[in-house]
Ligand SMILES: Nc1nc2c(ncn2[C@@H]2O[C@H](COP(=O)(O)OP(=O)(O)O)[C@@H](O)[C@H]2O)c(=O)[nH]1
């Protein structure tokens with residue numbers, strides 16, 4: 429069996445992790461696992477972890493490490509036969525260390541986006557809460573203003589994307605992420621991309637993954653996902 433491929437995408441809220449992950453999933457056939465979406469599914473299903481996580485997210489706080497790892501590691505266990513791209517986890521050094529002991533990563537993509545750009549994007553981010561689909565009123569607007577393209581249901585704005593909560597959230601992200609980035613840099617698997625536009629970053633991410641993902645794996649996975 430060919431080797432499976434494991435990747436993580438890091439970056440502050442609004443840096444384009446979800447947008448790039450979707451492109452990676454469709455071009456390279458990796459499974460995209462977003463911890464934010466998975467948390468929202470757990471909250472909607474009122475699982476034990478979901479009920480607990482909700483109390484933190486509502487306050488704009490990070491979900492504690494032991495809750496996140498207890499949620500994510502079993503989910504990754506279910507994907508041992510797939511190649512995947514993990515988005516939103518790990519967020520802290522403790523989460524990165526827990527992930528380390530569960531599996532070996534091939535590549536870490538880190539998005540380095542200027543603060544002003546992040547603020548501008550998140551102000552205009554709207555989501556469809558049931559599916560996690562993300563829109564931007566300029567970059568990828570819904571076909572009908574305020575309405576999800578697929579379900580026709582109303583879009584909402586995250587409380588923590590509103591301007592008042594944003595700056596503190598982005599600043600906090602930086603402090604927490606630094607040791608995670610340092611860890612992956614020390615392991616020699618970190619690839620950092622800096623720009624203000626996802627469309628300019630994407631060709632570099634795409635050529636990195638083309639070089640790193642074994643071709644037989646990419647072909648096989650494409651065949652099963654299309
Ligand atoms: N203007 C602009 N918006 C973008 C770009 N890339 C992503 N977005 C939007 O910015 C917001 C944040 O992107 P998302 O992929 O959700 O970032 P994440 O929080 O890191 O997962 C979304 O509304 C995206 O549609 C870009 O290059 N330019």
Ligand SMILES: Nc1ccn([C@@H]2O[C@H](COP(=O)(O)OP(=O)(O)O)[C@@H](O)[C@H]2O)c(=O)n1
Nearest residue numbers: 441442463464465485489490491516517519
């Ligand atoms: N590893 C993680 C991932 C998400 N979260 C929480 O879940 C929320 C939504 O995650 P997300 O990845 O969809 O959103 P942003 O990081 O773009 O805000 C975050 O704002 C955190 O409150 C967390 O605490 N720890």
